[in-house]
Amino acid sequence: MPEPTEPAEPPSSRRPEHPHTATLKRLEQSSGKLAAAAIARMDEQLPWYRAMPPENRSWIGLVAQAGIAAFTEWFRHPETPQAISTDVFGTAPRELTRAITLRQTVEMVRTTIEVVETAIDEVAAPGDESVLREALLVYAREIAFATAQVYAQAAEARGAWDARLESLVVNAVLSGEADEGAVSRAAALGWNSPEHVAVVLGTAPDGDSELTVEAIRRAARHAKLQVLTGVLGNRLVVIAGGSNDPLRAAKSLIGPYAPGPVVAGPVVGDLLSATRSAQAAAAGLKACAAWPDAPRPVLADDLLPERAMAGDPAARQLLVEEIYRPLEAAGSALLETLSVYLEQATSLEGAARMLFVHPNTVRYRLRRVTDVTGWLPSDVRSAFTLRVALILGRLADGEPQH
Structure with missing residues (x-):
């Protein structure tokens, strides 16, 4: 009686053989050697790579190895969409995008691609050189797009973080909590x-x-x-x-x-x-x-009188300390002359009559007011500020002392 045989595998379930099996196998075997050659060339040709700390250099080496491994996998299944950025750059920490610039990353990728390209004749099986070269060309385009995407995402993340940080600083200053x-x-x-x-x-x-x-x-x-x-x-x-x-x-x-x-x-x-x-x-x-x-x-500071009327204690203090107190210290004649000129008289002559002095004396004292305070009594806006300062100064002097 014949021995039972296993049923044949349905043709639909058989995995199709890769059309360039020999080249794929040689590419897999050469990946480590190619990665080492890429790192050696970076060390030889890229001064910024030589100057980096060992930790960052090791991460870049891992990225180069991942790039070649991703190319091998991509060559194995060129019809399957793959997230190249995750396959290649996912091996390194996110901080690496701060350690090396976009230009340096492009140089790193270009060097790795050049190393693989120069080894095509050695890696490809006879007759597959043009196939492997064309595949590398397409992969180089994809890895370029992946590089741009990684740095764009990093820039967006930094921009969002910087915006939040800036908002915190501005809010701290505005709320009086700056430290x-x-x-x-x-x-x-x-x-x-x-x-x-x-x-x-x-x-x-x-x-x-x-x-x-x-x-x-x-x-x-x-x-x-x-x-x-x-x-x-x-x-x-x-x-x-x-x-x-x-x-x-x-x-x-x-x-x-x-x-x-x-x-x-x-x-x-x-x-x-x-x-x-x-x-x-x-x-x-x-x-x-x-x-x-x-x-x-x-x-x-040009809004001091309005601010004082609106209840701003800082404005009230400024008007008293920077206008009223200096006039008070300069002598009673200045305060009296300014008060009469602003509140009772409409002219130099009218103030002079009320003070029983010559108009030139009034003119001289008003100039002294400007020298002391920086405000010009004959200007309508300045006169308003000076008058509010006089009122606030008198109120301050009239407050009971505790």
Whole structure:
């Protein structure tokens, strides 16, 4: 009785034999040798590779080996779509994209491809040279696209992280919580600790906030300013460094702001002190409604009387300490003359009659007021500021002492 035989495997289940089996086998056997040759050539031709620490060089070596192994697998199944970026670059840590630049990665890939290309005549079975060369050409294109994708994804991730980091710094300055941690985060974003810093506040435009932030950065580059910026709620906040003129800085950055008031805080010495500038700018932005004809942009210090009336204690203190107290220290004649001129008289002659002095004496004393305070009594806007300062100074003097 004949022995039973196993049923033949259905033709549909048989795996088709690779059309270039000999070449594939030789390619598999040569992969280690090719990877070593690629690393040796990189060490010979690429100075940046020789200068790298051993850890990074070992990772690059693994990437080269993975690249050749991926080419072998791709040659085995050219019809099957594969994630080359995962096969090749997935062997190295994500930090490697920070350690080597895109240009250096391109040089690494080019060197590896060149090594494989020069070995084609040795690796390919007789008659398969053109097939292997064509396969390598297509694979080189795919690996180029994969390289671009890896760096594009890394750039997007860094951009998103940098945006979050920048938002944290801007929010810390605006909320008064800036500390050394905020300074460190700003340094990581490229902030070089300029000597002059001012905060500019205004309304953010509708639409994509990322486009607004990028427009601010373009304007800052043109004006040669350092900036940290972000959209917080409906406010566009810019921390500008590198100019001791906050009004000039605000004018150079005003383009991306939405219509409405834009206020520049006073210049401070560093990022930790920028909270004071931000608070002054925020108080000025709130008080702008009381001065409809305010210029755009406007300095927060030009809004001192409106800020004081809106309840800003810093503005009240500034008006008293920088106007009233210096006049008080300069002598009672200046305070009396300024008070009569602003509150009771409408001219130099009228003030002179009320004070029983010559008009030239009044003129001289008013010039002294300008020298002491920096404000011109004959100017309508300055006169308003001086008058508010006098009122606040008297109120301060009239408060009971505890």
